[in-house]
Amino acid sequence: MEKKFADRDLACLTQLDEFLTSLEGEKGALIPVLQKAQDLFGYLPMEVLVYISRKIGVPISRVYGVVTFYSQFHLVPRGRNVIRSCQGTACHVRGASAVMREVRKCLELEGGAATTDNLRFTLESVACIGCCGLAPVMTVNGDTYGRLVPEKVGDILEQYR
Amino acid sequence: MxxxxxxxxxxxxxxxxxxxxxxxxxxxxxxxxxxxxxxxxxxxxxxxxxxxxxxxxxxxxxxxxxxxxxxxxxxxxxxxxxxxxxxxxxxxxxxxxxxxxxxxxxxxxxxxxxKQKRYALANCGHINPESLEEYIGADGYEGLAKALDMTPEAVIEEIKASGLRGRGGGGFPTGLKWQFTRAASGDKKYVICNADEGDPGAFMDRSVLEGDPHRIIEGMAVCGYAIGSDEGYIYCRAEYPLAIKRLRNAIAQAREAGLLGEGILSGKFNFDLHIKEGAGAFVCGEETALMASIEGRRGMPRPRPPFPANSGLWGKPTNINNVETFANVPSIMRDGAGYFASQGTETSKGTKVFALTGKINNTGLAEVPMGITMREIIYEIGGGISDGRNFKAVQIGGPSGGCLPESLLDLPIDYESLTRAGAMMGSGGLVVMDETTCMVDVARYFLNFTQDESCGKCTPCREGTKRMLEILNRICEGMGKEEDIPLLENLAKSIKGASLCALGQTAPNPVLSTLSFFRDEYEAHIREHRCPAGACAALIGYTITDKCRGCGLCKKACPAGAISGETKNVHVIDKKTCVRCGECQAKCPFNAIDKS
Missing domain, CATH: 3.40.30.10 (Glutaredoxin)
Incomplete structure (x- = not known):
C-alpha cells in the first residue's frame, strides 16, 4: 500500500500519523482526521482515504460517504489560490452574481469549471461568510474584499497571479 | 500589574x-x-x-x-x-x-x-475578547458562581422564570429543555452549543463568539451544572476561523483559572469543553444532524422522538442550545430572572439580536427588546433604505423564513406574530429589499440554497425542492405557465407536511410568503413576460435613446459585440446578440441607455 506514495506525500503521512496518535481514544475522530489530511495534502487523494480507513478502522465506504457529504472536502487537486465568492442573501441583493460573472471572465473559467487549467486559481461559492455589512464580498486565501463591483475584480486577482 | x-x-x-x-x-x-x-x-x-x-x-x-x-x-x-x-x-x-x-x-x-438594549451583546466591542481579566472585570463568571451556590433545580427554575426561549429559530423554552434533560435517566449527559450559524445573512453568533467567548463558556457551564453534565461540545462552522481561535484561547484561560475542568471554583462541580469544527453542511444546524456530525458521520437528521434530551449524542441525554441562547444565561443568573422577564412581550421575553443587511443604510447587529416593530428597526436603528430608494420587503428568518411587505411593517416582532404572518424568527437575519429586488428571484434564490443544502435523506425535501426550483427558474426566464402558481402551492404543501426535518418543513416558506404578498410579480413574469423590478436578466432589454452622443464607450464595453453605430451618431443594440449584462448602461456618460 505504502508503495503508492511519493516522498513528499510520505512526509505528510508521517505528520498525519502523529495527529492520529494524538487523537487516540477520542470518539468520532473521522472528520478532524480528514480535515488534517486535507490541510497536509491540499486535497484528499483516494489512496489517503484508503490509508485513513485502515488506520482508524472505519470502512472506506463510510469515509467516502462523509467526504462527499461535506462541501469542505475535495477529491481533486485545487488551485494555489482559493477564491470564495459569497452568495449570501445580503450579497445576492447587492449584486454578487455580477461579481461572480466577472471572476469567471477574468479567470477564463468556462462552463461549470472551478479550477483554472494551470492550477493557479480555484473559484468556489460560499453561502455566507458573515461580513454582510461589506456585501458583496469575496475572499482570496482568507483575505476578505468587500463592497465589490465588477470593475474591482481584475485588480484584486492580479495580485495573486 | x-x-x-x-x-x-x-x-x-x-x-x-x-x-x-x-x-x-x-x-x-x-x-x-x-x-x-x-x-x-x-x-x-x-x-x-x-x-x-x-x-x-x-x-x-x-x-x-x-x-x-x-x-x-x-x-x-x-x-x-x-x-x-x-x-x-x-x-x-x-x-x-x-x-x-x-x-x-x-x-x-x-x-x-x-434604541438598542444590549444584553447578550453587552460586552461585545467593549472588552478585549482575548482577556479573561476583562471579562471578569465586566462581572463575568459571577452568574456561574451564583448558580453553583444554588441547587440545579433552582437554576432551572430561574431560567424558566426568565422566559428565555431558544434563539436559534425554534423558540422552545430553554428552562423546559434543561428540565427534560435533567429528568432523563443516565449517568453521562452532554451539553452542546450549536455554533453552526448557517443562515445566510445572520452573523450575531459569530459576533458573540469573536467578541465575548467567555460568555458562552459560562453559559454552558451553568447549563452543565443544571442538567448534571460534565462534558460539552461547541460545534462551530469552519467558515469562522477567528471565532474558533478566540474560543480555543478562552477555553485554555478558563481551564488555567479553574473555571473549567475538575472542581470548578474549588467546589465539587466538574465540567470541560471541546470544540468541533464543522465541515460545511447547512443541515448540520439541525440538532440531530449536528450530533451525527460530531460523531463523525454524515450530518443527516433522524426522526424525533426520541428527542436529544433523552437520546442525543452517542445515545446519551443531551441538551443543545444555540450561541445566543447561552449568551443570555450568565446575565440572567447574575441579575436574576427579573430584568430579562421585564423586557419583551407576554410570550417572547427579553431582547433579541437582529442582523440588519441588504439595502439599508446601517448594516450591522442590533439588539432590541422583543415586541419592537419592524419599522422601528429598519427606519430608526437601520437609518432607512440606502440610495434613496423605496422599501419593498424585508426577509426575516433566512431560508426558513419569509418576506414581509410594507403593510406589515408595524407588526410587533415576536415568535408568534412572525409565524402567523408566514415568516419566522429564525436566527434573526433581516434582509431589507428595495424596489430593484425581484421577489420571484428572491424566492428562487432561497430555493436554490435549500435545494443545494438538502441532505437527500427524505424524498419530499430532496425531490420537492428541486421541482420547485425548476418551476421558479422557468418563471424567471419568462417561460412560466399559468398553472405554475397552483403547482408551486401544491408542492409547497406536500414538502411542508412530509419532510423529515425543519430544513424541508420550512423550505417552501420563502415561496409561499412571496406568493401571498407579491403575487402580482409572479403574474407579471408569467402573463406579460415582464420583471417589474427589472432584475431578471432574461426579461429585460436595453435600448439606446436619442440622448446618445455616439461616444462609442458602450460599444467598447459590450462583451457580446451587440452594439453598432458610427462615431457621433446614435448607436443601436442588437436585441438578439445582447446578453443583458448592463455593462453598456454602467459605462454610458450621458444616461442614454434605458432598461425595460
Missing part, C-alpha cells in the same frame, strides 16, 4: 472591520504611539464587534467615548497627533446620521445605538 492608562483606543477587530482594514490600523496605532513615547499612557485594545459593520473600521477613544468611523490607515497619524496629543476631536471622521447628515460625537448619542 499593568499601569493605568489615561486613554484607551478601542479598535474593532470583528470580521467586518478587520476585513475593511482594522488589521492594519492596530499595529499602525501602536507603532505611532511608541514613536511618540506614549505607549504607557494610551492603551490600544482590539475588541469584538460593535455591530455597526457598515461604518467599519470603527475606532472609539475613551474616556470621551468619541466614535470614529471608516478609519483608514492614513488617519492614524491624525488620531494620535490631534486627538490623543492635543485633545481635539477630528470632525471629519465622526459618524454622520444617515437621515440628518449631522455628525455625532459619542457612542450613546447615535440613533443606531439609542
Amino acid at each position: 499593568e499601569k493605568l492608562a489615561r486613554a484607551h483606543v478601542l479598535v474593532c477587530g470583528g470580521t467586518g472591520c478587520s476585513s475593511s482594514g482594522s488589521k492594519i490600523i492596530i499595529p499602525a496605532l501602536r507603532e505611532k504611539l511608541q514613536a511618540k513615547g506614549m505607549e504607557d499612557e494610551v492603551r490600544v485594545v482590539e475588541t469584538g464587534c460593535h455591530g455597526l459593520c457598515e461604518m467599519g473600521p470603527l475606532v472609539i477613544v475613551y474616556p470621551e467615548g468619541v466614535f470614529y468611523v471608516r478609519v483608514k490607515p492614513e488617519d492614524v497619524d491624525e488620531i494620535v497627533e490631534t486627538h490623543l496629543v492635543k485633545g481635539r476631536t477630528i470632525t471629519r471622521l465622526l459618524y454622520r446620521e444617515a437621515t440628518t447628515l449631522e455628525t455625532v460625537p459619542g457612542y450613546d448619542k447615535i440613533a443606531f445605538y439609542k
Whole structure:
C-alpha cells in the first residue's frame, strides 16, 4: 500500500500519523482526521482515504460517504489560490452574481469549471461568510474584499497571479 | 500589574472591520504611539464587534467615548497627533446620521445605538475578547458562581422564570429543555452549543463568539451544572476561523483559572469543553444532524422522538442550545430572572439580536427588546433604505423564513406574530429589499440554497425542492405557465407536511410568503413576460435613446459585440446578440441607455 506514495506525500503521512496518535481514544475522530489530511495534502487523494480507513478502522465506504457529504472536502487537486465568492442573501441583493460573472471572465473559467487549467486559481461559492455589512464580498486565501463591483475584480486577482 | 492608562483606543477587530482594514490600523496605532513615547499612557485594545459593520473600521477613544468611523490607515497619524496629543476631536471622521447628515460625537448619542438594549451583546466591542481579566472585570463568571451556590433545580427554575426561549429559530423554552434533560435517566449527559450559524445573512453568533467567548463558556457551564453534565461540545462552522481561535484561547484561560475542568471554583462541580469544527453542511444546524456530525458521520437528521434530551449524542441525554441562547444565561443568573422577564412581550421575553443587511443604510447587529416593530428597526436603528430608494420587503428568518411587505411593517416582532404572518424568527437575519429586488428571484434564490443544502435523506425535501426550483427558474426566464402558481402551492404543501426535518418543513416558506404578498410579480413574469423590478436578466432589454452622443464607450464595453453605430451618431443594440449584462448602461456618460 505504502508503495503508492511519493516522498513528499510520505512526509505528510508521517505528520498525519502523529495527529492520529494524538487523537487516540477520542470518539468520532473521522472528520478532524480528514480535515488534517486535507490541510497536509491540499486535497484528499483516494489512496489517503484508503490509508485513513485502515488506520482508524472505519470502512472506506463510510469515509467516502462523509467526504462527499461535506462541501469542505475535495477529491481533486485545487488551485494555489482559493477564491470564495459569497452568495449570501445580503450579497445576492447587492449584486454578487455580477461579481461572480466577472471572476469567471477574468479567470477564463468556462462552463461549470472551478479550477483554472494551470492550477493557479480555484473559484468556489460560499453561502455566507458573515461580513454582510461589506456585501458583496469575496475572499482570496482568507483575505476578505468587500463592497465589490465588477470593475474591482481584475485588480484584486492580479495580485495573486 | 499593568499601569493605568489615561486613554484607551478601542479598535474593532470583528470580521467586518478587520476585513475593511482594522488589521492594519492596530499595529499602525501602536507603532505611532511608541514613536511618540506614549505607549504607557494610551492603551490600544482590539475588541469584538460593535455591530455597526457598515461604518467599519470603527475606532472609539475613551474616556470621551468619541466614535470614529471608516478609519483608514492614513488617519492614524491624525488620531494620535490631534486627538490623543492635543485633545481635539477630528470632525471629519465622526459618524454622520444617515437621515440628518449631522455628525455625532459619542457612542450613546447615535440613533443606531439609542434604541438598542444590549444584553447578550453587552460586552461585545467593549472588552478585549482575548482577556479573561476583562471579562471578569465586566462581572463575568459571577452568574456561574451564583448558580453553583444554588441547587440545579433552582437554576432551572430561574431560567424558566426568565422566559428565555431558544434563539436559534425554534423558540422552545430553554428552562423546559434543561428540565427534560435533567429528568432523563443516565449517568453521562452532554451539553452542546450549536455554533453552526448557517443562515445566510445572520452573523450575531459569530459576533458573540469573536467578541465575548467567555460568555458562552459560562453559559454552558451553568447549563452543565443544571442538567448534571460534565462534558460539552461547541460545534462551530469552519467558515469562522477567528471565532474558533478566540474560543480555543478562552477555553485554555478558563481551564488555567479553574473555571473549567475538575472542581470548578474549588467546589465539587466538574465540567470541560471541546470544540468541533464543522465541515460545511447547512443541515448540520439541525440538532440531530449536528450530533451525527460530531460523531463523525454524515450530518443527516433522524426522526424525533426520541428527542436529544433523552437520546442525543452517542445515545446519551443531551441538551443543545444555540450561541445566543447561552449568551443570555450568565446575565440572567447574575441579575436574576427579573430584568430579562421585564423586557419583551407576554410570550417572547427579553431582547433579541437582529442582523440588519441588504439595502439599508446601517448594516450591522442590533439588539432590541422583543415586541419592537419592524419599522422601528429598519427606519430608526437601520437609518432607512440606502440610495434613496423605496422599501419593498424585508426577509426575516433566512431560508426558513419569509418576506414581509410594507403593510406589515408595524407588526410587533415576536415568535408568534412572525409565524402567523408566514415568516419566522429564525436566527434573526433581516434582509431589507428595495424596489430593484425581484421577489420571484428572491424566492428562487432561497430555493436554490435549500435545494443545494438538502441532505437527500427524505424524498419530499430532496425531490420537492428541486421541482420547485425548476418551476421558479422557468418563471424567471419568462417561460412560466399559468398553472405554475397552483403547482408551486401544491408542492409547497406536500414538502411542508412530509419532510423529515425543519430544513424541508420550512423550505417552501420563502415561496409561499412571496406568493401571498407579491403575487402580482409572479403574474407579471408569467402573463406579460415582464420583471417589474427589472432584475431578471432574461426579461429585460436595453435600448439606446436619442440622448446618445455616439461616444462609442458602450460599444467598447459590450462583451457580446451587440452594439453598432458610427462615431457621433446614435448607436443601436442588437436585441438578439445582447446578453443583458448592463455593462453598456454602467459605462454610458450621458444616461442614454434605458432598461425595460
